[in-house]
Amino acid sequence: MRDRFLRACRRQPVDRTPIWLMRQAGRYMPEYRAVRERYGFLQMVKTPEVAAEVTLQPIQAFGVDAAIIFADILPPLEGLGFQLTYEKGEGPVIHNPIRQPRDVAALHSSDPRETVAYTLTALRLVKRELNGLPLIGFSGAPFTLASYAIEGGGSKEYRLTKRFMYEQPAAWHDLMERLSQLVAEYLIAQVEAGADAVQIFDSWAGALAPADYRDFVLRHTQNVVATVRSRLGEAAPPIIYFGTDMAGLAGELRQIGADVLGVDWRIDLDVAWAQYGYEHAVQGNLDPTTLFAPRELIAARAREILQRAGGRPGHIFNLGHGILTETPVDHVRYLVEFVQSFPLPAETPALQEVMQ
Numbered sequence: 001m002r003d004r005f006l007r008a009c010r011r012q013p014v015d016r017t018p019i020w021l022m023r024q025a026g027r028y029m030p031e032y033r034a035v036r037e038r039y040g041f042l043q044m045v046k047t048p049e050v051a052a053e054v055t056l057q058p059i060q061a062f063g064v065d066a067a068i069i070f071a072d073i074l075p076p077l078e079g080l081g082f083q084l085t086y087e088k089g090e091g092p093v094i095h096n097p098i099r100q101p102r103d104v105a106a107l108h109s110s111d112p113r114e115t116v117a118y119t120l121t122a123l124r125l126v127k128r129e130l131n132g133l134p135l136i137g138f139s140g141a142p143f144t145l146a147s148y149a150i151e152g153g154g155s156k157e158y159r160l161t162k163r164f165m166y167e168q169p170a171a172w173h174d175l176m177e178r179l180s181q182l183v184a185e186y187l188i189a190q191v192e193a194g195a196d197a198v199q200i201f202d203s204w205a206g207a208l209a210p211a212d213y214r215d216f217v218l219r220h221t222q223n224v225v226a227t228v229r230s231r232l233g234e235a236a237p238p239i240i241y242f243g244t245d246m247a248g249l250a251g252e253l254r255q256i257g258a259d260v261l262g263v264d265w266r267i268d269l270d271v272a273w274a275q276y277g278y279e280h281a282v283q284g285n286l287d288p289t290t291l292f293a294p295r296e297l298i299a300a301r302a303r304e305i306l307q308r309a310g311g312r313p314g315h316i317f318n319l320g321h322g323i324l325t326e327t328p329v330d331h332v333r334y335l336v337e338f339v340q341s342f343p344l345p346a347e348t349p350a351l352q353e354v355m356q
């Protein structure tokens with residue numbers, strides 16, 4: 001059953017719980033570091049043969065149940081006019097961030113089929129090598145992209161982003177509309193290039209108060225999902241929406257229209273699933289730091305997650321956020337084998353029913 005990841009996204013029964021890991025291709029792998037020695041990170045992303053090779057590394061090393069295209073959420077912003085570099089130890093830097101409404105008006109309109117053609121080519125190359133194993137395409141979500149575009153890099157408090165949102169609502173919504181269009185077009189292009197599912201990374205949306213998510217973000221996230229669905233029709237793939245620290249946003253997440261919702265480790269999987277509603281599949285939710293712990297603890301935590309999922313169709317095992325640099329490779333292999341050999345528990349009653 002090579003399509004068990006896609007079946008789980010659609011909440012269809014599977015022979016065992018599928019597993020893949022966010023950021024599964026990365027510096028914790030010696031094979032990745034060997035390639036990275038010869039290229040800069042952006043150069044790897046922009047060279048389709050290299051991006052394809054690196055995408056396949058965790059498939060070959062661990063036999064995970066899905067591939068995710070090797071790329072990053074920020075390169076699509078270059079087409080709008082942002083200057084992007086990755087600095088050692090600092091992560092991404094945008095050198096001309098948005099500071100005023102006129103910076104939004106001055107953004108270029110861009111067609112991701114041209115500006116991010118390298119990732120579309122990489123998807124086509126990888127697809128040929130996968131023998132039917134599902135391939136995941138992805139994009140940053142409008143809010144998380146806007147936060148990088150405004151802060152110019154990572155942030156703890158998102159002060160500039162929130163101030164811009166509160167003080168310049170018209171320019172904010174203009175920026176979010178431009179980003180939503182870019183994201184939707186980019187996801188559609190990835191599906192046309194061979195992606196079987198798409199994940200929208202809203203890594204930092206958990207920094208928002210629910211009222212701010214509702215007033216400044218929700219409609220744009222909904223537009224992305226609705227546009228992908230309506231333009232692709234029957235060919236629309238499962239759509240995964242992922243964020244961290246989202247436990248307080250359940251009511252909003254339910255309205256996005258995604259098929260699958262990501263769950264981080266700050267909430268028990270069954271509690272999150274009951275709040276998100278069983279019409280969604282869920283993906284998660286091991287703390288990535290657990291992979292540094294002894295094997296017995298990794299097994300105990302993974303077992304608990306699988307038991308909390310309760311054999312209900314629609315659970316995809318993953319970490320609650322991307323795998324960390326320096327994670328021991330043999331612990332990753334151990335986790336994948338543990339999950340893949342875990343017998344699916346007989347379906348337990350829904351938490352909602354138990355609590356009634």
Ligand SMILES: Cc1c2[nH]c(c1CCC(=O)O)Cc1[nH]c(c(CCC(=O)O)c1C)Cc1[nH]c(c(CCC(=O)O)c1C)Cc1[nH]c(c(C)c1CCC(=O)O)C2
Nearest residue numbers: 022023024025026041068069070071072073091201203322
């Ligand atoms: C916020 C964000 C980014 N990028 C991404 C997100 C959303 C997911 C999340 O919240 O983790 C998404 C991403 N970035 C990368 C992937 C590849 C696919 C995968 O294997 O999951 C994916 C899905 C590769 C990468 N993206 C980056 C690397 C490391 C680059 C290197 O080799 O130096 C990789 C493998 C760089 C990057 N890119 C970004 C940061 C903050 C950094 C620096 C942090 C770091 O160095 O780990 C932005």
